[in-house]
Amino acid sequence: MANAMSDQADKELISRGLKRCSTPRFVLWMLPWVALLIFGLYAAGLCLVKGLNQTNMDNRFAFGLWIFLDLTVIALGAGAFFTGFLVYILKLRELRAVINSAVVIGLVCYSGAVAVLMVDVGQPLRAWFTFWYPNVHSMLTEVTFCITCYLTVLAIEYLPIVLKNRKLREVPAFLVFEFQLHKLTYVLAGVGTFLSFFHQGSLGGLYGVLRGRPFAFREGFFVWPSIFFLFIISAAAVGPSFILLTTCLVQKISRKRLVRVEVLRLLGRISGLMLAVYVLAKTVDTLIWINRTSPERGFPASQYYSWNPFGTWILFAEIVLFGLVPALVLLTPRLRARTGWLVAAAAMACGGVALNRFVMTVQTLALPTLSFDRFLSYAPSWQETGTFLAVVAYGVLVYSFSFRYFRLFPDERELQAAVPPTDTREADPILAGRY
Amino acid sequence: MTNPNKPVKAARYGMAIDIDRCTGCGACMVACAVENNVPPAHAGANDRKGITWIRVYKVDNGGDGDGRRSAFVPVLCQQCGNETPCVHVCPQQAVDVDPATGIVGQMPERCLGCRYCMAACPYHARYFNWWDPAWPAGMEKTFNPDVAPRMRGVVEKCNFCHGRWHAARQQATAEGKPDTEPVAYLPACAEACPTQAISFGDLNDEAGVTAAAARGRDSFRLLEKLDTDPKIHYISKREWVRRIADAPRPGDGKESRRG
Amino acid sequence: MTTTRRNLFKLTGGAAVGAMLTPAPWRLITDSALWSENWPGIPRPRRGEVTFQFGNCSLCPAGCAVRARCVANQPVSLAGVAAHPLSHGALCAFGIAGHHLPYHPGRLKSGPAAEANQAVRAALGQLRGAERCAVLDLRPGRTASWTYRRAMAAIRNGVYLAPAAPIAINLAAAKTVFSLGAPLFDGWGTPGNVIAARDHFRLIQAEPVESRTAIMADLWLPIRPGSEEALALGIANLLLKEKKIAGLPAGFADRLREFPPTMAAMHSGIGEQQIAALARELQDNGPVLVLGENGSPYAAALNLILGAPGRTLVLRREAPVPDDWKKAAPVADLASVPDGSIRVLLIDESATGEALPWSAIQSKLAEKAVVVTFAWSKEGYGRQAAFTLPTAVYPESLDDIPPAVDSPAAAFRLSAAWVAPPDGVVNPADFVAGLAGLAAKDALQERAAAIRKSGRGSLFVPSSATSTPARDVKPDDFWKMLQAGATWIDDLDANAPAPKLDVPALPAGTASSAFPLVVVVTEPDTPALVSPLLSKVYQESNLRLAPESVALHPSDARACGLETGSRARLETDCGSVAVNVTVDSDVPPGVVQVAGGPGIRKICGASSRARVVRS
Secondary structure (H helix, E strand, O other), X not given: OHHHHHHHHHHHHOOOOOOOOOHHHHXXXXXXXXXXXXXXXXXXXXXXXXXXXXXXXXXXXXXXXXXXXXXXXXXXXXXXXXXXXXXXXXXXXXXXXXXXXXXXXXXXXXXXXXXXXXXXXXXXXXXXXXXXXXXXXXXXHHHHHHHHHHHHXXXXXXXXXXXXXXXXXXXXXXXXXXXXXXXXXXXXXXXXXXXXXXXXXHHHHHHHOOOOOOOOOOOEEOOEEHHHHHHHHHHHHHHHHHHHHHHHHHHHHHOOOOOOHHHHHHHHHHHHHHHHHHHHHHHHHHHHHHHHHHHHOXXXXXXXXXXXXXXXXXXXXXXXXHHHHHHXXXXXHHHHOOHHHHHHHHHHHHHHHHHHHHXXXXXXXXXXXXXXXXXXXXXXXXXXXXXXHHHHHHHHHHHHHHHHHOOOOOOHHHHHHHOOOOOHHHHOOOOOOOO | OOOOOOOOOOOOEEEEEXXXXXXXXXXXXXXXXXXXXXXXXOOOOOOOOOOOXXXXXXXXXXXXXXXXXXXXEEEOOOOOOOOOHHHHHXXXXXXXXXXXXXOEEEOOOOOOOOOHHHHHOOOOOEEEOOOOOOOOOOHHHHOOOOOXXXXXXXEEEOOOOHHHHHHHHHHHXXXXXXXXXXXXXXXHHHHHOOOOOEEEEEOOOOOOHHHHHHHOOOEEOOOHHHOOOOOEEEEOOOHHHHHHHOOOOOXXXXXXXXX | OOOOHHHHHHHHHHHHHHHHOXXXXXXXXXXXXHHHHOXXXXXXXXXXXXXXXXXXXXXXXXXXXXXXXXXXXXXXXXXXXXOOOOOOOOOOHHHHOHHHHHHOOOOXXXXXXXXXXXXXXXXXXXXXXXXXXXXXXXXXXXXXXXXXXXXXXXXXXEEEEOOOOOEEXXXXXXXXXXXXXXXXXXXXXXXXXXXXXXXXXXXXXXXXXXXXXXXXXXXXXXXXXXXXXXXXXXXXXXXXXOOOOOXXXXXXXXXXXXXXXXXXXXXXXXXXXXXXXXXXXXXXXXXXXXXXXXXXXXXXXXXXXXXXXXXXXXXXXXXXXXXXXXXXXXXXXXXXXXXXXXXXXXXEOXXXXXXXXXXXXXXXXXXXEEEEEEEOOOOOHHHOOOEEEEOOOHHHOOEEEOOOXXXXXXXXXXXXXOOOOOOOOOOHHHHHHHHHOOOOOOHHHHHXXXXXXXXXXXXXXXXXXEEEEHHHOOHHHHHHHHHOOOEEEOOOOOOOOOOOOOOOOOOOOOXXXXXXXXXXXXXXXXXXXXXXXXXXXXXXXXXXXXXXXXXXXXXXXXXXXXXXXXXEEEEEOOEEEEEEEEEOOOOOOOEEEEEOOHHHHOOOOOOOEEEEEEO
């Protein structure tokens, strides 16, 4: 009896016209992720309570798995701002089909990254010092300000999605508030784009300004090294690809058509275009770096790739294999039409950006700077991996929750209607609750 | 307190370290830890997780067998003078360059522990407190009262024994000396070196021993082309030793474990 | 007017806004940063009056002068005394952190003193026939050593055992120093003295490993491991050229014939021409000093051949003692004691010096022997002794330090007692004196009086960095100044006779396959305890090999099934000890590099061979 009542209450939270699995099945789906989250929180708790000696980072590898994954995850979450830019500023209306999902992914990526950063620093209680004693010369100050502001923007963008929930709409105050928020959408999208432009770039700038690390150091424009711009372009390139991937994944798991296939192809095309621009810019930048920037600082570029396992293959993989190849695939309409190629190319693009972040964070620190240094290796400890798995679990939980109770895919109802219903109850609009 | 109306003659404290005289005994490393209340190694510490504000590395000429020749190089914070990398990158201004002395000072009480400065430093002169510091019972009686012990989660590094500079400054003021003149003092490592390989002084004082040694023909600085303008000058008559100041050699698969 | 809720809200709201315009909330926010800075559990330094006190370091026989910076009479840092004529301001890494030793976790604070006393007295009462009571003193020449000698003279069948060291080295007189692996820059003699004399001699270091001394040498001869004998005899052949010299041990001539220069070149890996050039240089560029490992007969033989006695080798001298002390027991060698004849053995290892292998000692012990050792920790002879009695450690005791091997003149200096020792410690000299019914509490003062009475020498006072002739110092002041860290240095006797150099017997050829590795000691003998801060040079930087550690070449390590961090046993024919293993490609194959320490020195003598076995 109680079960039936809670099931009924649960069903009332689900948007009209959308089919979702039964409550017990949903709980079953969430349980392992909750378990993973608890394990991850325990790992993170160990790091907070016992100190960062729980990780395998050390004085030479000051940054490790967390920073690498933070940078990757923020690049992947760039879909949120870029899609918002495309929909609200460039008026690409078709992408409204995925904008909500993109916002949730962005929120999850950014909030997860910020949470991991709080564990990564030695004194989390002093996090507010950056706001109180900011250093205008430091890229990290810029990153901190921009990311916290952008996280706020994302939270505000997430609110309407939440407030549009079937049950919450019944509260008049929420309805009015949501309506008011709706007017801000363009402003939020603009602010989000502006902030993202800067922090995506500054994350690259973090490494580009390191004069003491000629592997990472680049010249650039005014105070911004070239990596600043390369990171923005690559984030914009990989954002749509990641949305493409996640949408396909959600479609597969939920066994529903959520978006029109043209939307996916459009995402792929945009990603391919940005990726092509990125590969061109990156190639030019790399050539300048190899031939001028690095040698001028006394570091011939060849020695960077003379250490196992980071041979020249890594440069080739980053720019050609996981950069040029997916760009070409995504720009070819014939290949784009085939979902298999589309998804594979999107995955390779994401992989390429992850590789790029890896090279910038991990390879930079592994390479020696003094002639009596050694090349170093580092492998994360289970506490580090666990903490990041907590973020993954958190992401899946939030997304699953949002997918079930909020309307993440506006076209879903239409696309479901196109499918002939097997259930007569579903066929009747009133009985099915679509009114 | 210095009179703001009188121009203060700025000092540029630096060192001239004679590698040909360094025996690799490590007295400087221990003296530094004694002076600055650095805790002894935690059980899990190794050479990548320890705290050694000054660290003596063993370098070699790359030769094999009988052709191999070694030397010892003490490396500490180079007190970079030009666009100091760590000062530029710290998000909360926990590092600054003192214009009166040229010393790059780290403020552990401001430090967030983000370790960005450690990534920025090409000389690996910065150390993070991976553990809570712990001393055997009773050893805290031997603390230097002029230096505050740090807690875990913050970065620390050599500051040319700034506490000693401060004490020398107060002494000079008490003796009635004008506080526009730089004071003479010795950091713990320079005082402890048995062969007097470490010479410390004001590089702006042209007539001083340190400045003269730094100007010598055999003097060099680490990674000169990075343009950090370090204040630590190394001296050696041996050509191969001077080459260690250059960028790393390409990997040759040989693993050297010492130093 | 009535106060309504709205008024209250207005007041609160206005106050909040107004407060934001004052510095108060902003200062509070800034101050919270300070609260996060002083975490509970981080100890704070104590405050107090800062004073400077002088003393001498007793961690090794060098006895370097020390200036201690004290806060409320607690030493917080140590430094050398720059103008000191013996140590020239140098302090080694161990001495610099010596003030930590009272707080070392491995340091013993109490022991079975009453039981040990009882057992010893009972055993002494039961001494039969030729059974002996012996004191083994690792650092002879101290005033405590004289107390032991006097006590052993008073006890029936008492014998005083100590390593013989009749020769001192005058480094300043040398123009060429030829060292067969002696660690001149790594714990030999007085570091400050070696450094001060360095610019006046040419150093040739023959050693299989590029040690610190080899790096500092003018010429490093990378000889093959274990080939010191071949090289020394090859050079001796060239120097002697059929001449005969008195004083060489039996069998020397035969051994010489085994190693003509060609054989020497083949064994050592040094070219014949270079060996010839070396011999010529030693002949022409005197005065020459040849150094080897402790007790090396090859170095002694070469010194004899090159005429070092009287020039670079002089008679070792001690500070004067009161006349009535001279009726003390003589210094005897362990080898001179019959096997199984020691019934009571009292070992003073509280002052480090040359350690003897336990196997050599064990053969001299009678059954039911009572062994008491006086030590800082259980890691030395405490592993075998029945009773380990704790003593005061370095900055806790007033003790004299005999002159080091490189001090041609006698010297007398005291280590200061800056820190109060724990209640449970025992003074070994008092313990032994008590057994003999001797009153020796004022021995140091008595000796100081005798030195002053002799009227010789000068007193260096560190606080003023001046030297005064001893006879110009008032007798009362003399003792006070010694306690405040002054050093008495004897006048050098220009007409002193050349010492008689005893060349030890040549060892039998060993080349044992059971012990395939040649032992090279690359780190000095550390005191029984080293400050925990030495981790800076050990595990936190790999600059030096930690005590009780060995380093192996990768191929040797592989052959033994070991890698870095393995626990193993280092075994020689004198015993075995547990060690930590480091794999280092800088170590030549066939060599095991060891760091000295109480355990290692007890199983490794000169030219030891060993094997390393996984434990």
